[in-house]
Amino acid sequence: MTTVAVLVFVVSYVLIATERVPKVKAALTGAAVVVMLGIVGSEDVFYSHDAGIDWDVIFLLLGMMIIVGVLRQTGVFEYAAIWATKRAGGSGLRVIVLLVVITAVASAFLDNVTTVLLIAPVTLLVCERLALTPVPFLMAEVFASNIGGAATLVGDPPNIIIASRAGLSFNDFLMHMAPLVVIVLVAFVLVLPILFRGAFAVDPDRVADVMSLNEREAIRDPRLLTKCGLVLALVFIAFIGHSVIHIAPSIVALLGAGLLILISGVDREDYLGSVEWETLLFFIGLFVLVGALVRTGAIGDLARLAADVTGGHALAATMLILIVSAGLSGIIDNIPYVATMSPVVADLTAAITDPVQTHALWWALAAGADFGGNLTAVGASANVVMLGIAAREGHPISFWEFTRKGAIVTILTIAIAAPYLWLRYFAFR
Structure with missing residues (x-):
């Protein structure tokens, strides 16, 4: 059965990678095959923590997509887009650096998928205002979200699993991983x-138009924005704590979405219109x-x-774990x-x-x-979500x-992580 499972996964992965068929169809068909062959059953698919659908990820995405759908009605994304562009002086390069840093910092304290859901609409509007292609901006942000999420215990779901297994605290991650993330983020920028x-050239006329705008005029519904701000604050506090x-x-996320629907009075079409149903189905498959x-x-x-x-050699084990983990996590979801x-x-x-070496x-x-x-x-997960948003918006x-691009970023980050681990835990203890 192991050979069959690997074969089905490889075929599905090749279809997804080559885009010969829609990725949702490839993932769901592959999932159907392993279920019909009895490799996994309903107990595994729906109830297993290790081998089943990660419902926490699915419902976190659903809840935050609904919240973003309501938030979109306030005009706050237009406000943020104008504000960011003006602070960057209309420079495409400064805009991307600003958005990348904001994304990385936010991802350290929120789930990186949540950060992507919030930053993507702002990015699309900034690029629309400046007549820039949003694809490089969206990719840079998702790279930054995965980098920033490594800094803290709550930034990326795998960190929570590691902390639980190794008995590590929030402060442990802050002391050991955050310095590495800062170095990596600087190198990435x-x-x-x-x-x-070639992705940052802007039209001077477009820049002048944006610089003349008053971002406060972009807010269409201040009362709804206040309600959204209150609910988001509660959600973020609960995430961190x-x-x-x-x-x-x-x-x-689901409670926040439900509360916001209840108090906002927004039409169903408005908040459900932001839900990426294809992305959720792709994750399930x-x-x-x-x-x-x-x-x-x-x-x-x-x-x-x-x-x-490794034969029990601490340094060899450390480096092998780093490299193997980077390779396998890039192919399969890093949570399982x-x-x-x-x-x-x-x-x-x-x-x-x-x-220390442990x-x-x-x-x-x-x-x-x-x-x-x-x-x-x-x-x-953040990659899949960002690609879904980009496709829906016509990019x-x-x-x-x-x-x-991702391979270059991964090689860069692992090339920095390797000497960091060696210097800090082996060479200069």
């Missing part, structure tokens, strides 16, 4: 002009496909094989990968007596899984267009 060469209040972010690999032990076997190669790899890392740390293995897993999400268009991004 520096390569933006090269990575997206979910480990204290013990309410999952997905439940918080992808989760089932990856679940089949988890269920048959394919991912676990790969992870254990990588661990056995980290869930499967965590016990393997725990076994490796048991054989290492130095506590932690290095966990930070390698976090950095590899989080940064590796930039490798391909399906490497992280489709192909799998390979994303992956060509």
Whole structure:
């Protein structure tokens, strides 16, 4: 069954990557095949935490999409677009740097998918105002969201899994991962002009028009904006404090969406119009496909094989975990990968007596899984969401267009993470 599960996954992945058929059709067909063959059953698909659909991700997306749909009616995205453009002086390069930094910082404290959902509408409006192609901006932001999400325990779902397994706190992530993220973010900003060469030229007339606008006039419904601001504040506070209040972010998002629908009076067509139904269905199919690999032990076997190669050597194990995690997380969703790899890392740390080097293995897993999400268009949830938004707005991004840029970003970030781990935990302890 393992061979069959791998074969179905590879065929589905090739169809998604080549875009010979719509990605939703490829993912759902592959999911249907593994279910019909009995590789996974209804218990696995609907109820298994490790091998099933991650309903937390699905309902987090649904709740935040509804909130964004209501927020869109206020004109706040137009306000933010004009504000950002004016602060950047109309320079395309300064605009992208500003949006990238905002995205990375926000992703450290919110789920990176939530950040993408909030920043994408602003980006599309900025690019429309300046007559710029939004594709480079959207890709840069999703790369930044995956980088920024690595900084804290709540920034990316794999970090929560690692923290639970390794007994790490919010402050541990802040002290060990945040410095690495700052270095990586600076390097990423520096390569933006090269990575997206030729994408920042703006029409001076367009710039003059935007600079003459009063952003406050863009707000169409101040009362609704106040209601949205209150609900979003409550949602964000609950996101940050979910480990204290013990309410999952997905439940918080759904409660926030329900409350906003109740108090806003917005028509159903308005708030449901922002829901990316195809994106949600694609996630469901992808989760089932990856679940089949988890269920048959394919991912676990790969992870254990990588661990056995190191022979218990701490530095070798750290580097191998970093590289393997980046590669595999770019191909499959990093959440089931980290869930499967965590016990393997725990076994490796048991054989290492130095506590500093023990932690290095966990930070390698976090950095590899989080940064590796930039490798391909399906490497992280935020990537899939951003591509869905771009396609709906008439700016489709192909799998390979994303992956060509994503591979460069992944290589850059892992190339920085490797010496960081070596210097901090082995060379200068």
